[in-house]
Amino acid sequence: MRQTDRKTTEGRRHAYNVGARRDGRTPARLRGPARGGLWQRWASACPWGQGWETASCLPRQDHRHDFLPPGDPWVPVGAEAQWAGISLLVLALALLTLPWALVRRPRRLLVVSTALSAVAMADLGLATLRSGLGGEVVLAVGGLLTTVVLALLPLVLYLSLAVVASGWDKPAAVLLALASPPVALFYSIGSYDARPWYEAVSGASVLLAGAWLVARSVRRPSTTAASQTYEGVPTA
Numbered sequence: 001m002r003q004t005d006r007k008t009t010e011g012r013r014h015a016y017n018v019g020a021r022r023d024g025r026t027p028a029r030l031r032g033p034a035r036g037g038l039w040q041r042w043a044s045a046c047p048w049g050q051g052w053e054t055a056s057c058l059p060r061q062d063h064r065h066d067f068l069p070p071g072d073p074w075v076p077v078g079a080e081a082q083w084a085g086i087s088l089l090v091l092a093l094a095l096l097t098l099p100w101a102l103v104r105r106p107r108r109l110l111v112v113s114t115a116l117s118a119v120a121m122a123d124l125g126l127a128t129l130r131s132g133l134g135g136e137v138v139l140a141v142g143g144l145l146t147t148v149v150l151a152l153l154p155l156v157l158y159l160s161l162a163v164v165a166s167g168w169d170k171p172a173a174v175l176l177a178l179a180s181p182p183v184a185l186f187y188s189i190g191s192y193d194a195r196p197w198y199e200a201v202s203g204a205s206v207l208l209a210g211a212w213l214v215a216r217s218v219r220r221p222s223t224t225a226a227s228q229t230y231e232g233v234p235t236a
Contacts, residue, residue: 040078041065046196053191063193069124069140069147070131085129091206092122095154101213102165102173110164113157120149155180169216175209178202 042048046057064073067081068088095118099106106114120142127140140146155177162173177183179202188198 040080042196048197052196057196058192061190061192061194061196066194067128067131070128070137072137074131074137076132076135079132081128081132083132085125085127085132088121088125088128092118092125094210095121098157098176099161101217102161102169106164110157110160113153113160116149117154117157120146120153124150151181155182169213172209172212172216175205175212179205179209 041060044056045060046052046054051057052061060077062075064075065077065080067074067076067084070076070081095114099110099114103110123140123142123146127138130138142149158173158177158180162170162177165173184198184202187201188195190196190198
């Protein structure tokens with residue numbers, strides 16, 4: 001059984017070397033078209049809906065292509081790190097408004113947790129962006145502390161907001177929790193290394209959460225105005 005596993009692993013490593021570069025060396029950067037990082041890493045090598053145990057797909061699953069956070073040894077694929085870094089910076093800004101979007105008067109602990117999560121997210125986003133621009137690993141300013149904070153605090157924050165939020169505001173917090181790192185571990189690890197297209201799951205969760213909050217913010221004023229109009233109608 002061990003011999004079979006060893007042969008399988010060696011075969012996959014060989015597929016990585018062949019798929020990454022024919023001369024057997026790992027390239028400094030695997031280039032792709034000027035599109036989003038998710039598309040660059042997976043679309044050409046691991047088409048959606050097809051088998052992922054192929055010689056072209058296995059190299060892209062290797063953890064040396066992961067970029068959140070990038071770590072040595074690291075082989076960038078196109079501009080994936082730049083897109084991820086920009087996304088994290090934008091998400092950090094949006095995160096600062098989350099408690100007030102879900103709770104009218106958030107408690108101080110929620111506000112502090114949100115601020116810490118946003119700072120850590122911005123720190124990692126900037127490090128990822130700089131790594132992508134320079135083609136080499138740039139560590140976050142907070143180092144290991146940034147990684148630990150992002151691994152634990154946002155999930156606790158989202159679950160806490162899901163508890164204290166009212167009614168139909170709760171799904172937004174739940175969707176954000178599905179995209180948090182501890183939950184993402186359940187769908188981001190495949191049979192080899194990274195599961196192809198796993199970023200689409202977390203990205204879709206964040207987009208749905210944002211769309212849900214926007215829809216709720218649009219509907220809430222109209223509902224309030226309608227109730228005030230109804231209360232102002234004189235009754236017999």
